[in-house]
Every structure is written in C-alpha cells, then in structure tokens.
Amino acid sequence: MIDNELKITLEQRVAAAVTPREAAVEVMKELQHHYGWLTDEALHEAANLLGLSPLQVEELATFYEMIYRRPVGRRVVHVCDSISCWAMGGETLLEQLAGRLGIGVGETTSDGMFTLLPCCCLGNCGQSPTMLVGDNLYGGLTLEKALDILQREREGIETK
Amino acid sequence: MPKLIIDNIPVEVTQGKTVLEAAKSVGITIPHFCWHPALGKAGACRVCAVKMVDGPVKGIQMSCMLEAQDGMVVSTTDAEAMAMRKQVIEWLMINHPHDCPVCDEGGECQLQDYTIAGGHGLRRYTGKKRTHVNQYLGPHIEHEMNRCIQCYRCVRFYQEFAGGTDFGVMGSAGRIYYGRVADGPLESPFAGNLVDICPTGVFTDKTARFRARYWDYDMAPSVCPHCSLGCNTVPAARYRELLKVIARQNDAVNGWFLCDKGRFTNSAVNAPERPRVPLIDGRQVAWEEALAALLLRIREIGTEYGAESLAIVGSSGLSMEAASLLHLLHEKTGAGSLCYFVDAGEAQQSATVTACLNEQASASMADIQAADLIALVECDLLQDGPMMALAVRQAWRRGAKISLVEDAAGTVAQNDNGLNSTDKLPFEVERVASLIDIPFADAAHPVIIFGGGDKMSEVMAEAGKTGAKLACLLGGPNSFGAALLAKEYGAISLAEAVADKKVRAVVSVEADIPPELLPKLVVVATLDWRNTETVKAAHIVLPTTAWVEMDGTYINNEGRAQRFKKVMQPGLPIKGLNPSLHPPREHTPLVPGGQSRPAWEILVDIVHRLGSEEDIQLFAGQWQRLRDLDATGNGLLLTDIERGIK
Amino acid sequence: MKLVPMRRMGTRCNVIMEQPLFQHNKPGRCVTFAEYRDEGGFAALQKALKELSPKQVEQAVSDSGLRGRGGAGFPTGRKWSFVPRDLPGPRWLICNCDEMEPGTYKDRVLLEANPYSLLEGIVLASYAIGVRHAFIFIRRGYETATANLQRGITECLAAGLLGENILGSGFSCTIDVHSSAGRYICGEETALMNALEGKRANPRAKPPFPAVKGLWGGPTVVNNAESLANVPGIISKGPAWFKALARTPEAAGMKLFCISGHVVNRSCFELPLGMELGEIIEGPCGGMRPGSRFKACLPGGASTPYFSAEHWQVPMDFDPVAKAGSRLGTGGIVIFDQDTCLVAATLNLVRFYARESCGWCTPCREGLPYVVHVLETIEAGKGSREHIAILQDHIKLLNYAFCALAPGAMGPVQGLLNNFMDELEEHIDKQRCPFKARE
Numbered sequence A: 001m002i003d004n005e006l007k008i009t010l011e012q013r014v015a016a017a018v019t020p021r022e023a024a025v026e027v028m029k030e031l032q033h034h035y036g037w038l039t040d041e042a043l044h045e046a047a048n049l050l051g052l053s054p055l056q057v058e059e060l061a062t063f064y065e066m067i068y069r070r071p072v073g074r075r076v077v078h079v080c081d082s083i084s085c086w087a088m089g090g091e092t093l094l095e096q097l098a099g100r101l102g103i104g105v106g107e108t109t110s111d112g113m114f115t116l117l118p119c120c121c122l123g124n125c126g127q128s129p130t131m132l133v134g135d136n137l138y139g140g141l142t143l144e145k146a147l148d149i150l151q152r153e154r155e156g157i158e159t160k
Numbered sequence B: 001m002p003k004l005i006i007d008n009i010p011v012e013v014t015q016g017k018t019v020l021e022a023a024k025s026v027g028i029t030i031p032h033f034c035w036h037p038a039l040g041k042a043g044a045c046r047v048c049a050v051k052m053v054d055g056p057v058k059g060i061q062m063s064c065m066l067e068a069q070d071g072m073v074v075s076t077t078d079a080e081a082m083a084m085r086k087q088v089i090e091w092l093m094i095n096h097p098h099d100c101p102v103c104d105e106g107g108e109c110q111l112q113d114y115t116i117a118g119g120h121g122l123r124r125y126t127g128k129k130r131t132h133v134n135q136y137l138g139p140h141i142e143h144e145m146n147r148c149i150q151c152y153r154c155v156r157f158y159q160e161f162a163g164g165t166d167f168g169v170m171g172s173a174g175r176i177y178y179g180r181v182a183d184g185p186l187e188s189p190f191a192g193n194l195v196d197i198c199p200t201g202v203f204t205d206k207t208a209r210f211r212a213r214y215w216d217y218d219m220a221p222s223v224c225p226h227c228s229l230g231c232n233t234v235p236a237a238r239y240r241e242l243l244k245v246i247a248r249q250n251d252a253v254n255g256w257f258l259c260d261k262g263r264f265t266n267s268a269v270n271a272p273e274r275p276r277v278p279l280i281d282g283r284q285v286a287w288e289e290a291l292a293a294l295l296l297r298i299r300e301i302g303t304e305y306g307a308e309s310l311a312i313v314g315s316s317g318l319s320m321e322a323a324s325l326l327h328l329l330h331e332k333t334g335a336g337s338l339c340y341f342v343d344a345g346e347a348q349q350s351a352t353v354t355a356c357l358n359e360q361a362s363a364s365m366a367d368i369q370a371a372d373l374i375a376l377v378e379c380d381l382l383q384d385g386p387m388m389a390l391a392v393r394q395a396w397r398r399g400a401k402i403s404l405v406e407d408a409a410g411t412v413a414q415n416d417n418g419l420n421s422t423d424k425l426p427f428e429v430e431r432v433a434s435l436i437d438i439p440f441a442d443a444a445h446p447v448i449i450f451g452g453g454d455k456m457s458e459v460m461a462e463a464g465k466t467g468a469k470l471a472c473l474l475g476g477p478n479s480f481g482a483a484l485l486a487k488e489y490g491a492i493s494l495a496e497a498v499a500d501k502k503v504r505a506v507v508s509v510e511a512d513i514p515p516e517l518l519p520k521l522v523v524v525a526t527l528d529w530r531n532t533e534t535v536k537a538a539h540i541v542l543p544t545t546a547w548v549e550m551d552g553t554y555i556n557n558e559g560r561a562q563r564f565k566k567v568m569q570p571g572l573p574i575k576g577l578n579p580s581l582h583p584p585r586e587h588t589p590l591v592p593g594g595q596s597r598p599a600w601e602i603l604v605d606i607v608h609r610l611g612s613e614e615d616i617q618l619f620a621g622q623w624q625r626l627r628d629l630d631a632t633g634n635g636l637l638l639t640d641i642e643r644g645i646k
Numbered sequence C: 001m002k003l004v005p006m007r008r009m010g011t012r013c014n015v016i017m018e019q020p021l022f023q024h025n026k027p028g029r030c031v032t033f034a035e036y037r038d039e040g041g042f043a044a045l046q047k048a049l050k051e052l053s054p055k056q057v058e059q060a061v062s063d064s065g066l067r068g069r070g071g072a073g074f075p076t077g078r079k080w081s082f083v084p085r086d087l088p089g090p091r092w093l094i095c096n097c098d099e100m101e102p103g104t105y106k107d108r109v110l111l112e113a114n115p116y117s118l119l120e121g122i123v124l125a126s127y128a129i130g131v132r133h134a135f136i137f138i139r140r141g142y143e144t145a146t147a148n149l150q151r152g153i154t155e156c157l158a159a160g161l162l163g164e165n166i167l168g169s170g171f172s173c174t175i176d177v178h179s180s181a182g183r184y185i186c187g188e189e190t191a192l193m194n195a196l197e198g199k200r201a202n203p204r205a206k207p208p209f210p211a212v213k214g215l216w217g218g219p220t221v222v223n224n225a226e227s228l229a230n231v232p233g234i235i236s237k238g239p240a241w242f243k244a245l246a247r248t249p250e251a252a253g254m255k256l257f258c259i260s261g262h263v264v265n266r267s268c269f270e271l272p273l274g275m276e277l278g279e280i281i282e283g284p285c286g287g288m289r290p291g292s293r294f295k296a297c298l299p300g301g302a303s304t305p306y307f308s309a310e311h312w313q314v315p316m317d318f319d320p321v322a323k324a325g326s327r328l329g330t331g332g333i334v335i336f337d338q339d340t341c342l343v344a345a346t347l348n349l350v351r352f353y354a355r356e357s358c359g360w361c362t363p364c365r366e367g368l369p370y371v372v373h374v375l376e377t378i379e380a381g382k383g384s385r386e387h388i389a390i391l392q393d394h395i396k397l398l399n400y401a402f403c404a405l406a407p408g409a410m411g412p413v414q415g416l417l418n419n420f421m422d423e424l425e426e427h428i429d430k431q432r433c434p435f436k437a438r439e
C-alpha cells in the first residue's frame, strides 16, 4: 500500500501531465522506488492512478530496462556490457563480480542487498568499465574498486 | 484516381489505397502478415516488399505502407524484393516450433502458405529456439505463443479495434509476448476474432481443438441466428458436428468480424438431446405416423373445441421460407389465430420498427461506422447486437460523438448481470436527458440507434425531423421478416390471442410457448430442432433442421434479406453416437438421427395433407424477389418491397 | 568569450580555441546560475527577444550551418523551417537527451557541467518555432544531469527567463523534464514521441514527419541536446562566427567528441569539426595507451562502420566521414588496439542492438539475434563461408527494417566485412579466434 502523501503527489503529477499516460513512466518509477520493485500491487495502483488497465501498465513496465517486475535487492547493480566497457574489460568485471558476490548474473545476494544485472551503455564510456548502483554512477572500475564501492553502498544502507 | 503499373499491368485505384491493395485488385497477391484490411497498416512484418522501379518513390518498399500514386511502376518479382520476402520468412521460421501436424491452423495458415510461396525450405539457423509459456485464456481460445510471428494483429484488433484492455503486448526485442497480465478468460465480447485474425496458430478455437483440418470441413456461407443483425458467417462442420464458426466478410453488415455470442453459441446444434426423430407422446415414430397423428388431433380439436381454438405460432427465429408458409396452415386448418410472435411487446416493436424503417432511411452497419453523431436510445448493445457496439466504436475512433439518452430514472437498460451495461461499452458516451438535447443539426451523418421501448414515437419524430438514419435492434434473426408477414396477414401475438380467445391447441413452428400456457393446452404440436420446454411438453414433435442444415433466408434488423446455405447433413454427430449403435445395426439409407427436415418442407407436406391441391411455391407474390438471392452477395434491402404492399 | 587553452594538447594542434559549450565549465562541479549569467549567459536570449523575430532566429541557425548532433546530421535550421506555423493547436519541441548509444556520453558531460546553455537554447528554439511547451527527454542513469536541469529550470523561472512573458517580451514557454526508464530505442525521434506520450516506444511510420504530425498529433521538432546548446552562441556571436569555428570551410562549428577505448585520455572534448582522426587521437587523446597500436575505431558511436589505420587522415566532419564509408554519427569515437578481436567487438555491438530492438519489425527482432548467432559461431571457431554470405544478406536486407536501429546495427558488421575481412576469414580458416589462441 502506498501512503496518502505519495498518492496525492502522484495524483498531482498525473493531473499536471498533458495526458495521464504521459506520467506513466514517472508513476512506475516512483512506485518502484517505494516498493523496491514494481510489485503486482504497484501495477494495479499505477493503473488506477493513470486510468489504464493493469495490462496496459504491464505493456509499458515490461518494455523498460530499469523497471523491475521481479523482486530485486536493496540496490540493483547494473554493470555496463556495451562496447567501450567491453574494450576495457567490462565483461570480465561482471563475471568476477558475480563470483565474488556468490551469485549468478541476474540473481540477488542471499542477504537481499544486491541484484546483479548487465545493462546497456551507461553513458560513462570515458571511465569504463562502469556500473550504476541504485542511482549512483561509478567509473574506472577494477574488481577491487567495485567491491569497495559495494561495501560502502552496503554500509550506507545499513547506517540509514 | 491514381494510375500505376504493377508487373506490367496498368492499375487504377481509388485515392488512398495502398500499392498492396492495388496489386490485389488485379489479382496479384503480395504476401502480408501485419497488414489487414480492417486494421490498416503497421509496417511491422516487412514481408510485403516490392521494388519501385519508377515514379515518385524508388527502391525496395513495403507495399502495405505506400499509398498508390500516379506514375508508380512496381515490380513484385524483382530479385531483391523476392530475396527480402524470402529472408523475412526465414527470420519468422527461426523460432517457429514446426508443429504443423498438431496445429489446428494447419492448412489454413498464412505462415505455411508464405513459407512455401517464398521458397524457404532449408534451415540455415542452427541456434536454439526461443520458447514461451502459454496462458489459459478462457474456455474458447487456445494460446500457443511459440507459433507467434509478432505481426501485432491480435493486439491491434483487441485494443484498438475492439477496445479491450485486458490483453496486449508485453516485453520487447525478441521477447515480445501477447497475452494477459495473468491467466484468465479474455474479457472482450469480441475476443473470438483473435482466432480469425491471427495469421498462424497462436490463437485457435478451443471448442474445435484437434477435430479436423481445413479441407475436411463442410462449409458454406451462412448467417448468424443469434441476434437481429444478421452477421455473415462460415460455419465449419465435420461428421455432422458443427465444430466452429468463422466470420465471413461483408462490409455492409459485420465487416470482418463476429461477436463471441455468434461464434461460440452453437452447441445446441450438436446437442445429443436434440429432437431428431418424430415423436408422438414421447414415442419415436415414423414421419407418416406422426403427420397422420397431427392431422387427426387438429381435426379432433376442431370438433371438440372448434377450429377457433387452434393457434399457429411462428417466431422471429424461423427462416423466411417457413414463416411465409404459416398463413397457408392457418387457412387450411381454419385456426383461430396466426401468430408470428409470442410476446406482444416484441410483436408491437417489430411492427413499428419495420413500418418506421420504411419511412426513415435505415442505417446499415457501414452507415454507423461512418456516422459523426450517434444517439443511443433505450438499447443494450452488448446484449442485443454486440457487433453494432463494435461499429459504433469505429465511428467513435474516427471522432464521432456518441450520446446516450437516459430513461426517466436516469439509467439505461440493465443487462443480465444487473450491471449498467454502458460501463462495458467499448466507447465513451455523453449522457443526455432527452433526444432534443442532441445537436443533430451540427452533424453531417447522424444515426439514432434504438433498442425498442416507449420512446418509439419520439425517436421516429426526431429522426424524421433531423434526417438522422435509424438503426433498430430487434429480437431475432428474422424479426423484420416476421413483422412484415404479421402485417400482411393481420396476425397478432400469441399473448394477445390467448387473452382474446380460448386457445386450446397450438402448432408451434420453432417458437417458444410460454411455460405457464403449456399445461392449459390440450394439444401441443411443435416443429423444432432445439430441445426446448415446448418440445419437452409437446404431444407431437416433428424434428426440423437447424439453420446450418438447410438453405434459408433471414431478414435482419435493417430489412436486409440474406440467404444462408446448407453447411452439413442433419444427423447425430459421429462423436455423439453410442458405440454400441455403431456401425448402425439397422440397414437403412438414412444416417442415424438424420430424419430432420426443413420446417418449410414439413409445412408444405402438412398443407397438402390438409387437402390442398395447389402446387405450393416458396416465396410467392411479392416475395418472389427473394427467390434468387445470392448467399455471397450483400443481400437485398426489403424496405421498398414493403412499400409495394401498402 | 573566454579563450580556453586546450588541456593536454598534443604537439600538432597546440592552439588556443574557443569552446562555446565548455566555456563556462568549472573544474569538478557544475557552473552556477549566477556564474553563467555573469559570464555572458542568457545574452542571446535577451538579444533574440528584444531584437530578432522568430524567423531571424531560425535564419541565423540556418546560416550557421549547424547540423544535428544526434547522429543523423540534419541541418537544424532547415528542420525548424519545415514546421507549419498556420496549423491550429500546439507545436512541440523535444530535446533528445536519451543518449544510450554505446560510446556516446557527450550530453551527460555537457549537462553535468552546465545545464544553462541547453535551457537557453531550448527557449531560443521555442521562440523561433513558436513553441510554448518544450520537453527534455532524458535517460535513466543521468540523475545528476536531470537534477541540474531541474534546478536550472527553477532558477530560470525565478529569473523570468522561462515561463510566462519571458523578459517582458510577451513570449511564454515552459520546459518539462521527462525522465525515461532505460531503452535505447527511445532515442529514435518517433519512438521518443510514443515514449513521451506514455505508449510503448515503437517508432512511428514516416511520413507523416514529426515536423507536421508529431507529439499528440501536433507539429514537433526533435533536436539533440548538443544541437540546442549551440544555439545561444550562434545567436549572440552570429552565424559566421560559428561556422568559422570549424577546421575546414565545409564544416561548421565545434563538436563534442567523446573518446573511449585504448587511448591515454578518454574524455569528452569540444573540438572543431574537420579535425583529422589521427590529429584527435594524437592530440587531445594523448595518443594510444602504452603498448597499444591503433587498429580500428568506431568513428561516431556504436552504429558506424569501423575505420582502420588507412582512415587516419579523414577529417572528422559529416561529409568526409560518410565519403570514407562510415558516419560521423554522435561523435563517440571508440578506439581499439592491435589486441582487439573485431569479430568479438562486432558481436558485442550486435548483441547490444539485438537486446535493444523494440521488437516491432521482423528484420530487427529476428535478424539481429540471427547475426549474433552467426558471429558467435564464427568467434567460437565453427564458422564457414556460408556464414559470411548470411552476414552479407543481413547487411543488405536489414536496411528494409522499420526504423534506423537495425541498419545502424549492421554498421559495424559492414565495417568488419569491408575493412577486416581477412580477420574474419582467419577465424573461419583456422576454426578458432586468433586472439583467444594467443592468450
């Protein structure tokens, strides 16, 4: 369930849009932020807010790379697998990271902290290899640096 | 009117037609999957490639996306165009399961046809195939996503054309999936069209699953009997079993589609309990004996209660052939009453509507689609004429305004579920209190749709004043015809007859006699093919053929007479035969349960036995024009015939 | 305008040059509104609203020779001129900041340092086209840039540079930021309009072109962020000045080149159009990294055919690069050294496109995974000559896809076949990847 405050914010966002649908991606993102992923409940809430059917929201949700329709960890770790990062060893980084986290690519760590996903170019090619952890972009990675960053992200969440 | 040249053939088409349609008009079929005449262009499948050799556009182009223009020179046989078409087929077959032997689409599959036509015979791709998990979509439609070629027809039909919101397209790239959020029956009352519109076997008719191949079907052009709109169909049968119903294109009536009621409500034809043998008091007898008994009872009634007490009752579901003979039975028996309707309201409404449509221009479904203003008065479209709701939706999509006149209580007709059925209408309506609130004067093509009720005179007056075309929903597939006949012979409804006179006996011809009346009758004789309450109570039952088992004619709600053809032999479906009776132990030339006869034929027989010498012809007098109706044409509008009678 | 010495300049082009887009940049942080304004920012807007008619603004942009920086290089002024001004209903401007093409990151660098040039450019373009409501469509992952833009919009509104009656001119314009959720195809302009309207981001058929029938059916201009950010400079300094910034007479203006791969300095540089490829690599890029020799590059982002060493002297401008068989694209130069297997690189690129296909049309949805499979087979040492034929078929026939994504995807494959056929054949003849074997 979303609280009234978020509901009102989202209703206002929808009302401010040129058409309700225009706000669809934003509403999905906000709900995803609230729940951690776009749950079935969130799907129905989005549908209600936007005046769409749940299927029509699902049509959009399943289109986008960064809307999650499956449970994910507290932070999703998107490791870029596009060409500039590949040239600088991004492919191996993803594999090694998976190994050190003890999960396969696409899986979530047993403590529910991180989900590891490959992703499309993050627009940080000058500092490849690169990854996005939650909303934070990190570049110039080595395995050690990446693990360090994840440790800090973990501590950041735990102290919160 | 652009002129172009396609494969050296000069072609002229109307403005706005595509190159693909232009080619079609001279018999050149350019392969296409995503393009559909009712859905228009999408440009998704890319299989309709042609080479534009000269003119305003050059090079390889998709013929479905390109409007025909003057000076175009098109080659469909160009090597590169053919290479492209062949390549598209290879792409589509990469992930296809090749399960044609167990696919119900086999033999009527566009993918099969174009794979052969395109010359893609050898597999080059050696990778793994993508697979999907199927969904349960309800009792009518089978889902097999692995066969999908992602042409987007289903979702374009379901959401855009029909306004459904519970089925669509999910995922992206190679993971496109057509389905619902979760398993469950499809909600749209037009969902069955997915079966027709899918060019391959993703959506097949579950009710006919694994029963036959396309070339095994008995098929003929037919007309749907489930409401008054007269949508055109192709019923498909095998081994005396009606397996499924396919939509038949008729732009003046149903376009390309059907509603689910028309498509899936056909089990009565195959019902094992259906009357298939003449019965006297529940005893199976030969035709001779049954007819003799009928005559005897009619005479006994005459002597005991007077012929006056006999009523001859037809119905709005009865074919025009049979209905137009009822008056002979009435005459020859001297029966007190001739009824084409049981219910007084229905009789009254049908009478007014036919009279009214004679004066006002009647709106065809094509007129409704082209309307710019539509008023709905006292109608429950989804209940009484679902395809008309689909036609209204097309007008609404083009920008037409739809006004709904509320009744005195501020509501509209309630449907069976007690839901206000406007909630489910596939278009938006504006509610108004009265017809006079609707700005007909601003509209170029206004239409009033009337479902029948107290507002009849108001509707007629308004239509007369504004010049709006009128579409009325009636009770049955031949209500219009029955009403014309009722007027011609001064018939009254059974309800009125019962109130007026002492009806003691009834000969019912495919009519439903009210259950409360049945016990009061001394004689109930019925000609019917359905296992109705009347049949169960009848003393004499004469089995008739269902509409798919004979040729016949219905006159639809706008006064359009349409011929339907015999699809299948009457008889017990092989599937329903008791194994101990098969093969038949009685050595007769008849198929088991195959004794049903068309109602009109039985009527002629009875009339002759009542002593008539004359050679009875179907469609005498002013009805002669119905004799040569072509089942595949647009039928015949009868409103002017009516005028002749007056 | 401040003259900025180019940092880390190589020997061959140690010149001082103007950098209209980067001139306000502050090391390590975003320029502030006050700084931008005090350094001459918003002067163009002031000038245009006071002195120039919308037509004159459009003319100046046309005269400047500015070509779209989003990849196709379409002349910006000409695009604006297609917009009918007499149709009823609103017109729209969309700034395309989707930037998901691998090797391209200029819009992020631009906006993380300075959102104001873009905002000023959007208002100027809106004024020229008669738009009252503009959108910035920005990708997921550019959260800092998004925040900068949102802050900038608030500041501009407060300063009367945006909103109702801008600078008392009577002209009003709002800017909305629409943040996406990650999909490369959203950058294609017609798919972008669907995405913005909240529909699935499948491209739309053209014609009708967006300039006539775009967002919500109204006339719409879609411009790349870099294109629009260049407009203030053109208006304040004049088209001739802008044109002259380029290295060659045919070219116009500066361009953001984003460098990645095996060079010393992997950065986004604002350089004159028309600089030679080798000059860029040896100059701002600081040459190849130690131990690396130049083998190939993608000259303009992931959808452009490879250049090889023989293209060292091609001037990096739209037409010369096209003449040399590739495309300037987004200006994202991805540089590969001698140890890079170009079959593997191409496989990586096509995989990207196969995954990012919107799934609308058959060639892209089914053809790209097919190409991936073929390249995988070759890279795995199981390739045959027939596979080359299949690749050739796809290079030709994917041109007939619905939008430019699939043809773009085949750019590198075409480059591979054109310039590195020997390497491909080596994979097939030896039945192994020669680079893997060396490890």
Ligand SMILES: Cc1cc2nc3c(=O)[nH]c(=O)nc-3n(C[C@H](O)[C@H](O)[C@H](O)COP(=O)(O)O)c2cc1C
Binding pocket: C067, C068, C069, C070, C071, C072, C073, C074, C076, C079, C096, C097, C098, C099, C100, C101, C184, C185, C186, C187, C188, C189, C190, C222, C223, C224, C225, C227, C228, C403, C404, C405, C408
């Ligand atoms: C698949 C695809 C992706 C694209 N992505 C972008 C993008 O991220 N940013 C962009 O500005 N243009 C992108 N474009 C180009 C746009 O369609 C359009 O040409 C451009 O935004 C116009 O701006 P310009 O005239 O300023 O270059 C893309 C094109 C295609 C075919």
Ligand code: SF4
Binding pocket: C185, C202, C203, C356, C357, C358, C359, C360, C361, C362, C364, C365, C401, C402, C403, C404, C405, C406, C407
């Ligand atoms: S080429 Fe086709 S499938 Fe690919 S992105 Fe464009 S429209 Fe979508």
Ligand code: FES
Binding pocket: A080, A081, A082, A083, A084, A085, A086, A121, A122, A123, A124, A125, A126, A128, A130, C102, C103, C104
């Ligand atoms: S290729 Fe990885 S950030 Fe661009």
